Structures are given as structure tokens and as C-alpha cells.
Amino acid sequence: MNAALRQTLSPARRACGSLSVRIAGEACVLRCSGALWLPAFRALVAADLHLEKGSAFAARGQLLPPYDSRATLDRLEAEIMDLDPARVVLLGDSFHDTRAIARMADDDRARLDRLAAGRDWLWLEGNHDRKALTHDAQGAARLPGGVVGDMTLGGLRLTHEPEARTPDDDRHGEVAGHLHPAARVVAYGRGVRRPCFITDGSRLILPAFGAFTGGLSVRDPAITDLFAAEPLIAALGRDKVHAIAWDRLP
Template sequence: MAISDSWLTQQLAKRTLSITKFANLLWVLDARGVAYLPSLDWLVVSDLHLEKGSYLRSYGNPLPSLDSQATLKRLEAIIHDYQPKRVISLGDSFHDKYSMSRMTPSDRERLSELVLQVNEWSWVEGNHDPDLPDGIPGDACEEIHLHQQGLYDVVFRHEPKVLAVENGDEELSRAQIIGHFHPKMRTSISRRRYSGKCFVATQALFVMPAFGQFTGGLDIDDEVMLALLDKNERKAFMMYDGIIFGT
């Protein structure tokens, strides 16, 4: 852990960080799009979608193939700041199973060096990358379960898992930290309108923003999101122009 109390205080004053509680655990939310768990020295990032640019270019989309470089550069700076014991990449880290074959040698080397800087790096499987590409360090897993009797019970996975109940409705199993939905939102402050990526959570579900350079988003007022996150219960933390604020 590299962050100090003084650094944390400075960043909170600048509003580049926000603190929240989820599943009886204290979380630091960073305006750069990652969540940090101080008690375990874990850093969580989601939906890198590496090589999405080259994938779209192969279908005729006029996009530069520089997204992996930009995404890795931003992640590199964050890991330098926190120097976490563990990084959890919460699914869809690679845009498709051929991403590594399209990645430039320099980006592959940069990615490998970044992973090896961290004591433990966990690649949670996503719908875009159910299999970890060959030749990349780190450990692949379907999900990560964090449990302490009487204190917390939370699982890290890419998509939420629900349990059907007798009346035909669905409810979420244990507290979950997920990615997949790329949440974004719009809000008005002092008659000015803002929009941006966000973290959004209820008591049972915490949805990470997408970190990748070319990742779009799903508005938290979309019916898909409303079905998962009750509007009266949810809390959102929007990121805009380098700051983060709760709504």
C-alpha cells in the first residue's frame, strides 16, 4: 500500500476521491474509474476492453488502434499511486479472444510488465473474454468470494447472479461487485447539465464503471438498470472532468 493519510486527505479535498461503504466494507472510489479496498489493499478495475479499437477497425470503423496503449497508460499511473497487493480486473479485460494477437509487441510487453509489478493479479472471466489469452501473466477465475463470518459476504464477478424465489420474482444472491453494464448518468447542478461514467450501488449490488478507452455506457435510468438497481435505493457516484461526486 502506497497511499498515506495525508495523500488521501489531499485527494478528498480535491474531490478526486470519494469514500463509501458497501457490504460492511469501506471503499475508496477514484475519479479515474477504479475502486480501492484499503482493509485488504485490493484495487478493482472493470471492462478494460483491450484492443476494441483494432476489432472495430477490422469491420471498417475508422478508429485509431491506440486504445490499448491509452488504457494501459492510465492504469499504470493508478497502480503507481496505490501500489496495491492485489488487482482484480472484473471481466471483459480483452475485447475478444484474438485481442492479444492484434496487440502491438510494445503494448503486450507493457501489459505483462504491469501485471508482474503486482503481487497478485486476478482476471475475472467476462462475456467477451471467457478464456484468458495465452501468454499473459496473472490468474484467471470465474469469480472471487470474500467472506468473513458476521462481517461481510461479497462476491466479485462480471455479471450479476440472481436466484429465483417462489413467487416468480428474482432476487440477488449475496452482495455482489460487478462490471458488464458500463453505467453512466446525467445530472444537473446549478442549472448546468453534466454527464459521465459512474459507480452505482444498492445494498446488494455495486456496479463498476467501464475503464477502457472506447467503452460506451448504459444510462442508470435505462429499464435494464432500473430492474437491477431500485431507483429509490441506489446511490451513484459520477465522474466528470477529474472529480467524483455522489448524487
């Protein structure tokens, strides 16, 4: 990591294996789960849960184990139990398609209600679930919380899809999902592909939180074109977030 980026990010290891950095001046904790913790706002942020992706594939005849929603909610509940957030923000594509909410098992719907109880719970609209969230808001048994397009917390702007970089605007403070960033890392002579955060200290892209989500290489132009300078990769390990300089990627 170059000296300028290190000074901007001020990376520090936390006891739980997470990585603490500063984005647009705000303290941000990159969690091993792939979630983001904003301690100043007691806000837990996660992107791209893609709930009911397994049942969507099953409806098309591609059989996958029908437990992705349960596994994803298990991980989300573990983060909530550990951090006790006052606010939970889900950065869009929380549901895989328009009919995903209707396909959810009753106990999964009930668990969402329990997790949201007593918290400010916000669903950001994504390209996969915008219609699903709109239709749900018109129903009698609605999901807990509110639905927004994007939102601001301090110096951070939370949104689903990162906006293209322009010469006179570096999207300072943007926190987004959508792209499912992943990096190939080498350990013990073996190459593995891991979900990751990616940031230059000005903007941050979160990995997908869902159990059945794939990943897009951080070297894909859809990601590299968002950054004017070489960013930091924060790859998810089993119990640690690994900070990797761009020039150390294979």
C-alpha cells in the same frame, strides 16, 4: 440521499476526490478513474477495459484512432503507481473480442508484464473475452496472472455480470461490471453524460474503465431492476467523484 441509505453507505470525501463508502460492510473507495480500491485487501479492481476495441473496429473497416489500449493502460498504470496494490482484479471484458490478445502491440503486452510483476493479478472471465483468455492460457507466451470465473474478498463477491435480483436474495456484497453505467447530470445549465458507479450499499456496479467504452443509462431497466430501493449514483468528474441521489437525476 435518504437517511437509511446514508447510514448504510457512510459516504465520505477523500483528499484525492474519491468517495469512500461501505458495501456489505466493507470499506470501498470509488476512484475518479472509475476503479475501485479495497484498502483492507490492498486490492485495485477495474471493469471492462475492452482492450483492442479500436483494432477490432478497424478490422471491420471502421477506422478509429488505434490508441485505446495504450490510453487504457496509461490510466491503469497511473492507479497502480498511486496505490501500489498487492492485488489487481479485472472484472471481465478486459479484451474486446476473441482475437484481441493476438492483436496487441508487443510493448503493450510487455507493459502488462511489468504492471503485474510482484502482484497477485487476476483476470475474471467476461462475455467478450472468455474464449480469448481460455486460448491464451493454453499458449506459450501467456498473459501474466491467473484466470477465474469470480472470487470473494471478505464480504464482497467479485464477478463480471450482475445477477438478477430475486425476492429472497438481494445479491448482498456483489461487485460487478458489464453494464457500463452512465448518468446524465446537469451542471451550469448544461447536461452531460458521465460514467458512474451505482450502489445501494448492498451491491455495487462499476463503470467501464476502457478508453473506447460507451455507457448505459442508469435509468435503463437492465440497471434499475437490480435494486430494490433507490440507489446512489457516484458520477465521475474530472478530479472528483460526485455523489448524486437518485431523485436528483434529471
